[in-house]
Amino acid sequence: MDEPLIAIVGAGVMGTGISTLVVGHGVPVVLVDVDEGVLDRAAAASANGLRHARLTGALPPGRTPAKLRTTLSLDDVADATAVIEAVTELPEKKAEVLTAVSALVRPGTPVISNTSGIPIDEMAAWVKSPEDLIGTHFMNPAYLISMVEVIRGPRTADKTVESVLSLLTGLGRKPVVVRDAPGFVTSRLLHPMINDAAQVVSAGTATVEDVDTLMQGCLGHPTGPLRTADLIGIDNLVDALEALYARTGDERCRPGELLLEKVRKGELGRKSGRGFYVYSEA
Structure with a gap:
């Protein structure tokens, strides 16, 4: 059996967090992006994440972290035992990456889209082997949150599901499989x-802080919805809402003006230093 090597395509917040999780459990990662500066920041963020994970007891005790290798060449995914696509939630971008990855990997290699909403069967049109395609939805930060939503498409093979569940449990995650x-x-x-929640703030009903405090104290939400938006990345949230709105027609999924305004201003949440809250470290 091949030694495991996980390729992760996309070195943004989620790709970096998933990379940190994987190398922290002793499995080597090749992290691919088109921007060398993004890769440099991802490597630094992963090192910080490993320290954080150790301090919080989120990594197996005594486990030596594996190597994180960064690259600008998508060709470097060819020898991976599984590939995780973690690019932005835009169909055209995911289609471009998944088509290219599918042409590079060996038959039977799980191709995993870390997606927050685009149906897996829609993505199946972009890959050579739909039976090898499956979805995951890691929560941020992936190296701290143990639950992972796994999405089986109508054409996903049993073997692919089993392989990905084995990978996730080996990484200390608790996968829950749902339908597409x-x-x-x-x-x-x-x-x-x-x-x-953002529209409640826009209407002047309550402040950002009060919305989150009420949702935490009255309804048990661990961080509050608007602090969660900052953690997700408000730009990522808007992209995901737009994808949902396009596919469901649900007006609750049409991004509100406050969210759109924050994206226009570059107030994207924790990663930019300001979103609904201000952060001392971006």
Whole structure:
């Protein structure tokens, strides 16, 4: 059996967090992006994430982290035992990456889209072997949150599901398999709620802080929806909402003006230093 090597395409917030999880469990990663500066920042963020994960006890005790290799060449995914696509939630971008990855990997290699809402069967049109395609929805930060939503498309093979479940459990994750649909479970419920929370603030009903405090104290939401938006990345949230709206027609999924305004201003959340809250470190 081949030694495991996980290729991750996209070195943004999610790709970096998933890379940190994988190398922290002793499995080597090749992280691919088109921007060398993004890769440099991802490597630094992953090193910081490993330290954080160790301090919080999120990594197996005594496990030596594996190597994280960064590259600008997508060809470097060819020898991977699994590929995780973690690019932005734009269909045209995912189609471009998944088509290219599918042409490079060996037959039977799981091709995993880390997606927050685009149906897997829609993506199946972009790959050579739809039976090898499956979805995951890691939560941010992936190296701390143990639950992972796994999305089986109508054409996903049993072997692919089994392989990905084995990979995730080996990484200390708790996978839950759901059927394919726009937004699946977590995004279909969470993203419209965050959109509603932003519109409550826009209407002047309550402040950002009060919305989050009430949702935490009264309804048990661990961080509050607007702090969660900052963690997701408001630009990523808007992209995901637009993808949901296009596929469901649900008006609750049409991004509200406050979210759109924040994206225009570059107030994208924790990663930019300002979103609904201000952060001392971007």
